[in-house]
Amino acid sequence: MKNLLALNWKMNKTPSEAMAWGTELIAALSLGEAELAVMAPAIDLQGLAWTLRESGVALGGQDVSQHVSGAYTGEISAAMLKDVGAKYAVVGHSERREYHRETDAVVAAKAAQAQAGGLTPIVCVGEGLDVRERGEQVPYTLAQLRGSLAGVGTDIVIAYEPVWAIGTGKTATAEDAEELAAAIRAELRTLYGEAADNIRILYGGSVKPDNIASICAKPNVNGALVGGASLKVADVVGMNDALK
Known part of the structure; x- marks a missing residue:
C-alpha cells in the first residue's frame, strides 16, 4: 500500500504564501513512492488547487x-471542500479535541459526513503524556478509535498521534509507532474485517526527514501526518525522497 504524507499546515500561510509554496514545490518535487496531500486552511485551498x-x-x-449545510456560522461543509478539489478531511485532531472540546461522537459524525460528501476522512487518535506514563496508551487509543468510528465506513485513513509528541520535538520511536499501529490494525479488523488490511495508518508527531x-518502514505504518515540517518545501522534499 502506498505511503501517504498528509501535510498539515495548521493555521499557517496566507493564500498568496500558499500559492508561492505550491510553485516552489512543483519546481523541486519528484513524486515517487509516497502520495502527498496538503491539509491547508480552507481559505488557501482554491489557490492551491490551481497551483x-x-x-x-x-x-x-x-x-x-458534521452538518450538510445551514445556519452554522464559520463552518466548512464537505461539499465546499469537495468543490475546490479536496480529497481528504482531517477529523479529530488533538488540537480540535482539546481546544474545541470535540468528543468521539462529534468526530464520528464529522467522519461520516465527510464520507457522505465524497471525502476520505483522516481520523486522528492518540494519548497524552499522562496516559503514556501510566502505560495505558493502547487501551486508551483503541477506545478513542472505536468511539470515533461509530457509524463510519471503511473509506478512511487513521492517524495515530501521541499528543505528547506533537510540536514538542519529542518523537515516539519507530517501535512505539508500530506498537500502536499494530493494535489499531487489529481493532480495525474487528470492526471491518479484511477491509482493515487496506486502511492506511499514519503516524503523527514531530515527523522530519x-x-x-x-x-x-514498520509493517503497520503507512505514512505520516506531518505538522511543522510541512511548512518548508525542502523538508517536504526530504521526507518524500526518504520514502523512495
Whole structure:
C-alpha cells in the first residue's frame, strides 16, 4: 500500500504564501513512492488547487462540519471542500479535541459526513503524556478509535498521534509507532474485517526527514501526518525522497 504524507499546515500561510509554496514545490518535487496531500486552511485551498493542478499532489481540509449545510456560522461543509478539489478531511485532531472540546461522537459524525460528501476522512487518535506514563496508551487509543468510528465506513485513513509528541520535538520511536499501529490494525479488523488490511495508518508527531523512513518502514505504518515540517518545501522534499 502506498505511503501517504498528509501535510498539515495548521493555521499557517496566507493564500498568496500558499500559492508561492505550491510553485516552489512543483519546481523541486519528484513524486515517487509516497502520495502527498496538503491539509491547508480552507481559505488557501482554491489557490492551491490551481497551483498544484497538474502536480499529482492532493488536497485536504483541516476539519469538516458534521452538518450538510445551514445556519452554522464559520463552518466548512464537505461539499465546499469537495468543490475546490479536496480529497481528504482531517477529523479529530488533538488540537480540535482539546481546544474545541470535540468528543468521539462529534468526530464520528464529522467522519461520516465527510464520507457522505465524497471525502476520505483522516481520523486522528492518540494519548497524552499522562496516559503514556501510566502505560495505558493502547487501551486508551483503541477506545478513542472505536468511539470515533461509530457509524463510519471503511473509506478512511487513521492517524495515530501521541499528543505528547506533537510540536514538542519529542518523537515516539519507530517501535512505539508500530506498537500502536499494530493494535489499531487489529481493532480495525474487528470492526471491518479484511477491509482493515487496506486502511492506511499514519503516524503523527514531530515527523522530519531524518526519522520518517525508520517510522514508515514498520509493517503497520503507512505514512505520516506531518505538522511543522510541512511548512518548508525542502523538508517536504526530504521526507518524500526518504520514502523512495
